[in-house]
Amino acid sequence: MSVTRDDIINAIKTVYDPEIPVNIWDLGLVYNIDIQETEIVITMTFTSPTCPMMEELMLQLKDAVQNVSGGVPVRVELVWDPPWDLSRMSDVARLELDLTEQGW
Secondary structure, three states, X not given: OOOOHHHHXXXXXXXXXXXXXXXXXXXXXXXXXXXXXXXXXXXXXXXXXXXXXXHHHHHHHHHHHHOOOOOXXXXXXXXXXXXXXXXXXXXXXXXXXXXXXXXX
């Protein structure tokens, strides 16, 4: 398989939450990337189980990774444990959203 973890992360970074100007990777919504010979499994969560864009964002994520997968099928798994919290966000996301350590 020629796809790398960096290729997948770069693809994930093209998917943005429509309400927040930060991609889902930097928001910390992606928990794991499992690259196997027969499939790529992305484990992710959301900030809330009532997110109205959940299905759309999962489809965008799957499509973005599929575009760099070299034909290997992509599966997106949604998990709620461990729950998402602000500590999962990258420094880039915190700066973009003005969430310095004093602010959260």
